[in-house]
Amino acid sequence: MFSLRAEGISKRFQYEWVFRNLDIHLNLGESLAITGGNGSGKSTLIKTITGAIPLTDGKLEITQNGQDIPADDWFNFLTISAPYLELPEEFTLQELLNFHFKFKKLYRNISTDEILDKIYLRDQKDKQINQFSSGMKQRVKLGLSVFSDVPMVFLDEPTSNLDKKGIEWYQNIIPEYLNDRIVFVASNDEREYTFCKQTMRLEDYK
Numbered sequence: 722m723f724s725l726r727a728e729g730i731s732k733r734f735q736y737e738w739v740f741r742n743l744d745i746h747l748n749l750g751e752s753l754a755i756t757g758g759n760g761s762g763k764s765t766l767i768k769t770i771t772g773a774i775p776l777t778d779g780k781l782e783i784t785q786n787g788q789d790i791p792a793d794d795w796f797n798f799l800t801i802s803a804p805y806l807e808l809p810e811e812f813t814l815q816e817l818l819n820f821h822f823k824f825k826k827l828y829r830n831i832s833t834d835e836i837l838d839k840i841y842l843r844d845q846k847d848k849q850i851n852q853f854s855s856g857m858k859q860r861v862k863l864g865l866s867v868f869s870d871v872p873m874v875f876l877d878e879p880t881s882n883l884d885k886k887g888i889e890w891y892q893n894i895i896p897e898y899l900n901d902r903i904v905f906v907a908s909n910d911e912r913e914y915t916f917c918k919q920t921m922r923l924e925d926y927k
């Protein structure tokens with residue numbers, strides 16, 4: 722059993738509160754959409770919960786079979802796809818997949834070869850990432866996150882840069898790989914989180 726519990730968490734930059742007194746409790750198989758306009762704090766919330774930046778107040782616990790996982794180890798249990806996270810541009814797609822999956826196990830024993838088809842980039846596997854379009858990069862980011870065998874997946878603006886076909890791909894393919902994990906989707910766009918069972922409006926926590 723794996724779970725995440727946040728109690729009374731708050732974040733302030735200088736004198737400005739981004740969110741205050743937020744409670745979240747999620748087990749495997751549960752998904753939460755974090756919604757709010759530009760600047761409402763969605764990315765900041767994801768950064769605090771994943772341990773990238775510190776909380777100002779409150780308590781955050783990630784546990785496995787009742788045992789507390791130390792914050793320094795959280796990165797082993799999660800993946801993040803976000804506009805502000807860059808891919809290593811000098812790798813080819815095949816090299817990037819090989820590199821990434823040295824550190825994370827493959828989800829449900831999918832192969833890196835199958836991932837090329839899932840993200841419909843097989844023809845581009847020997848091309849360097851710096852030659853990819855923004856939509857192609859976005860499919861790579863989502864693929865790396867979703868096809869990693871981790872219990873928590875964080876998707877920040879998951880359909881940014883995707884065209885109509887890409888958005889349909891996201892809606893049809895991605896949720897089937899998420900239903901037994903803890904999932905956070907930070908979004909302004911309802912199409913990105915129709916599969917999430919819970920929604921939290923950050924404007925309610927100022």
Ligand SMILES: Nc1ncnc2c1ncn2[C@@H]1O[C@H](COP(=O)(O)OP(=O)(O)OP(=O)(O)O)[C@@H](O)[C@H]1O
Nearest residue numbers: 734735739757758759760761762763764765766909
């Ligand atoms: N490192 C920082 N230092 C100071 N203020 C920050 C920092 N990072 C974010 N902020 C502020 O925190 C607030 C929330 O920003 P955040 O990026 O979390 O919003 P968001 O909801 O993800 O926005 P968007 O939808 O535009 O991506 C903004 O007012 C922003 O200026």
